[in-house]
Amino acid sequence: MSFERIQEKLKILADAAKYDVSCSSSGSKRSNKNKGLGNSKGMGICHTYTEDGRCVSLLKILLTNHCIFDCAYCVTRKSNDIKRAAFKVQEVVELTVNFYRRNYIEGLFLSSGIFKNADYTMERLVAVAKKLRLEENFNGYIHLKSIPGASDELMREAGLYADRLSVNIEIPTVSGLKKLAPDKKHEDFIKPMVKVKNEIIQYKSEIKSIKSTPKYAPAGQSTQMIIGASGENDFQIMQTSNHFYKNFNLKRVYYSGYVPISYDDRLPKIGSEVPMLRENRLYQTDWLMRFYGFHVNEILNPNFQNLDLDIDPKLGWALRNLHEFPIDVNTADKHMLARIPGVGMQSVYKIINARRFRLLNWEHLKKIGISYNRAQYFLTCNSLDFERRDLSAAKIKNLILQQGTSKYSKIFNKQLNLFD
Amino acid sequence: MKSSNLVFDGSFDGFLSAVFMVFELKLTNATIQCQQWNQNGLFSNDERVLTDQTKANRVWKGLQAKLPQNESLKLYYSFLSEKREIYNILLDVIQYTFGSATDTSRNFTHPSILKISQTAKMVGREKHRMEAFVRFKLTKDGIYFANISPDFNVLPLLLKHFRDRYADQKWIIYDISRNYGLFYNLQNVEVVQMQFPDKFNFSASDTDYFDAIEFEFERLWKDYYQSVTIKSRKNNKLHLQHVPKRYWKYLSEKQ
Ligand code: SF4
Numbered sequence: 001m002s003f004e005r006i007q008e009k010l011k012i013l014a015d016a017a018k019y020d021v022s023c024s025s026s027g028s029k030r031s032n033k034n035k036g037l038g039n040s041k042g043m044g045i046c047h048t049y050t051e052d053g054r055c056v057s058l059l060k061i062l063l064t065n066h067c068i069f070d071c072a073y074c075v076t077r078k079s080n081d082i083k084r085a086a087f088k089v090q091e092v093v094e095l096t097v098n099f100y101r102r103n104y105i106e107g108l109f110l111s112s113g114i115f116k117n118a119d120y121t122m123e124r125l126v127a128v129a130k131k132l133r134l135e136e137n138f139n140g141y142i143h144l145k146s147i148p149g150a151s152d153e154l155m156r157e158a159g160l161y162a163d164r165l166s167v168n169i170e171i172p173t174v175s176g177l178k179k180l181a182p183d184k185k186h187e188d189f190i191k192p193m194v195k196v197k198n199e200i201i202q203y204k205s206e207i208k209s210i211k212s213t214p215k216y217a218p219a220g221q222s223t224q225m226i227i228g229a230s231g232e233n234d235f236q237i238m239q240t241s242n243h244f245y246k247n248f249n250l251k252r253v254y255y256s257g258y259v260p261i262s263y264d265d266r267l268p269k270i271g272s273e274v275p276m277l278r279e280n281r282l283y284q285t286d287w288l289m290r291f292y293g294f295h296v297n298e299i300l301n302p303n304f305q306n307l308d309l310d311i312d313p314k315l316g317w318a319l320r321n322l323h324e325f326p327i328d329v330n331t332a333d334k335h336m337l338a339r340i341p342g343v344g345m346q347s348v349y350k351i352i353n354a355r356r357f358r359l360l361n362w363e364h365l366k367k368i369g370i371s372y373n374r375a376q377y378f379l380t381c382n383s384l385d386f387e388r389r390d391l392s393a394a395k396i397k398n399l400i401l402q403q404g405t406s407k408y409s410k411i412f413n414k415q416l417n418l419f420d
Numbered sequence: 421m422k423s424s425n426l427v428f429d430g431s432f433d434g435f436l437s438a439v440f441m442v443f444e445l446k447l448t449n450a451t452i453q454c455q456q457w458n459q460n461g462l463f464s465n466d467e468r469v470l471t472d473q474t475k476a477n478r479v480w481k482g483l484q485a486k487l488p489q490n491e492s493l494k495l496y497y498s499f500l501s502e503k504r505e506i507y508n509i510l511l512d513v514i515q516y517t518f519g520s521a522t523d524t525s526r527n528f529t530h531p532s533i534l535k536i537s538q539t540a541k542m543v544g545r546e547k548h549r550m551e552a553f554v555r556f557k558l559t560k561d562g563i564y565f566a567n568i569s570p571d572f573n574v575l576p577l578l579l580k581h582f583r584d585r586y587a588d589q590k591w592i593i594y595d596i597s598r599n600y601g602l603f604y605n606l607q608n609v610e611v612v613q614m615q616f617p618d619k620f621n622f623s624a625s626d627t628d629y630f631d632a633i634e635f636e637f638e639r640l641w642k643d644y645y646q647s648v649t650i651k652s653r654k655n656n657k658l659h660l661q662h663v664p665k666r667y668w669k670y671l672s673e674k675q
Binding site for chain 2: 003006007010011014015017018019031032035036037038039045046047048049050051052053054055056059060095098099101102103104137257259274276350353354356357358360364367368
């Protein structure tokens with residue numbers, strides 16, 4: 001292979017792919033077969049981190065950044081005046097294998113601009129994955145982008161070789177999508193997602209009776225939404241997210257603070273701040289839904305449509321629901337322990353185990369690793385000193401904010417300044 | 421009775437042999453020390469422990485019978501931390517374990533158990549980091565070579581991961597600070613010791629040793645790394661939290 005040409009293409013096509021934030025390589029169950037190359041079991045590995053602190057786990061590139069569409073929020077859009085390039089199928093295969101052998105990556109994340117039409121593009125993405133699996137005996141992780149509008153047959157084939165498939169819906173509401181991506185139809189996003197979901201369900205039922213059923217997208221499917229490009233509030237975003245988790249059995253929904261890349265006046269101006277803190281709060285909400293047993297409506301609802309930026313959503317919920325507290329850590333069940341601000345799931349696990357041996361007091365809890373600053377107002381334990389004053393939510397919030405040095409306070413102040 | 425200080429050779433079997441001695445001789449005030457830390461004091465009460473595999477196995481089997489699997493593994497992980505004080509904490513936990521009728525391994529109110537749990541976690545994190553940061557370079561003899569110098573002695577913990585992953589290529593992972601390595605020869609993994617030329621620069625792709633295409637791939641990887649950063653999201657603090665400076669030496673993209 002000619003390194004110089006590859007180098008040039010890699011620069012262009014990695015640069016264009018970087019706005020897709022999903023980088024997970026976890027959740028697959030592909031083990032090394034016949035002394036081949038690679039495996040992708042269990043936990044994903046970040047092989048390095050970008051200077052903006054994001055995990056680099058996969059070789060994330062576009063097959064090409066030629067595109068027939070003109071989505072306003074995308075650098076690859078047809079009307080954007082940029083250098084275009086396209087990889088050959090074989091080039092991507094070689095690059096992936098060689099990076100993998102050196103332990104640079106866990107696998108490949110291949111996306112693409114749409115050239116000619118959806119199926120033509122999808123076919124080529126599938127060809128890369130197929131070659132890697134069948135010719136290179138490659139068992140590393142493969143994430144393919146499902147091209148909106150791709151046919152069911154191609155989506156079926158894609159899932160036979162890929163670990164994960166994803167369609168980015170990007171814009172959380174149908175009306176927003178119409179405005180910013182007029183060429184794209186909502187149904188086109190949904191179609192491949194439905195196909196993949198049904199194939200996964202079918203696979204799961206067949207594997208029970210027929211052991212040799214070929215794997216189908218073992219790491220499931222995911223999607224991404226851009227935050228702050230089209231004016232949606234947090235309630236709308238999390239409603240959509242919840243809808244996708246529930247109806248399409250998604251493994252993950254990613255939230256990506258919009259990075260201004262265009263002078264289009266439908267969008268935030270170039271130079272405006274990327275809403276990173278807001279993005280972080282949405283992820284926290286997502287976690288509360290998936291791992292902490294919260295229902296999305298407990299955190300966001302028609303009466304409470306935007307997350308607090310200065311405190312995390314669990315603390316926010318607790319302050320709105322002071323009647324649920326204090327919780328006695330020595331007797332409360334797992335579900336309630338998980339709701340105490342400043343107590344993470346790891347601490348919950350430790351508390352439940354440790355309290356079988358003795359009643360826990362503050363010393364134990366601090367050693368276990370709870371955040372005393374937040375937790376102290378919300379729990380009682382085997383110590384006589386606990387919060388006896390009848391503090392209002394606003395007062396508690398103040399006390400916590402004065403004590404804590406939130407790692408986001410700097411960014412937060414900067415964002416606040418915008419409104420001065 | 422004078423308390424004794426049992427000095428072992430640094431191996432896990434050696435340590436377990438020392439533990440065996442404590443139980444066998446019913447020593448009440450014994451301490452265990454790794455020979456690396458031992459300086460024979462004038463009034464020392466040191467006793468050398470002979471490493472005895474049979475005795476070591478008996479202790480280990482006993483622990484495995486008493487503990488859930490991942491708890492006994494924690495003992496091994498913390499042993500690999502090579503921390504000076506860890507051996508006595510381990511002894512404390514082992515005595516407590518054998519002395520209790522029920523499974524006490526998750527009694528996090530016991531200071532030594534909590535300490536072991538935390539140390540094992542640190543070692544686990546280092547293992548995970550090495551799995552991530554090992555960078556192979558293809559040598560002229562067709563072996564993928566990587567050097568490491570981890571904070572803790574995690575090489576034994578890396579074996580399975582790399583053997584399962586790189587089954588079709590020869591590789592060596594070499595711990596240059598502890599001077600031993602693992603070599604996978606396409607059949608199995610052996611422990612090896614190597615001699616390197618003086619002033620050998622592990623971070624460079626020296627064409628005397630490494631295949632010429634190594635330059636090219638390192639360059640491609642560096643370019644790739646540069647391309648994926650989103651400048652408007654730059655966050656150095658977060659970056660350093662994920663990749664503390666002392667790990668940069670492994671990462672060609674950081675050179
Ligand atoms: S179709 Fe995809 S690549 Fe093309 S402009 Fe729209 S978002 Fe960008």
